[in-house]
Amino acid sequence: MENVTEIKLVKGEFTPDEAKEVLFSLVMSKIRFHQLEVFSNGERNIGDIDYSEKRITELENSKIVIDSKINEAISKMKRIRLNGTIEIEILE
Numbered sequence: 001m002e003n004v005t006e007i008k009l010v011k012g013e014f015t016p017d018e019a020k021e022v023l024f025s026l027v028m029s030k031i032r033f034h035q036l037e038v039f040s041n042g043e044r045n046i047g048d049i050d051y052s053e054k055r056i057t058e059l060e061n062s063k064i065v066i067d068s069k070i071n072e073a074i075s076k077m078k079r080i081r082l083n084g085t086i087e088i089e090i091l092e
Contacts, residue, residue, distance in 0.1 A: 010084035019080040
């Protein structure tokens with residue numbers, strides 16, 4: 001597709017601590033974004049906050065999964081490979 005651009009946001013091998021920092025930074029940034037949306041839309045009584053509230057819950061659950069995988073790598077004294085691609089699509 002011509003209107004889709006892919007960007008490798010995260011790529012490489014990391015220690016468990018490095019991987020946790022990278023992943024938690026991304027997840028926490030998205031959580032803060034949705035928290036701001038909930039607050040902003042709630043204060044102005046506009047928009048639907050259900051989507052943002054649902055995403056916050058999903059992202060919080062993602063943190064639990066990430067933490068579990070990080071702890072597994074630590075217990076096995078292993079490194080972690082992260083591959084994260086973002087697709088940017090221009091919509092009609």
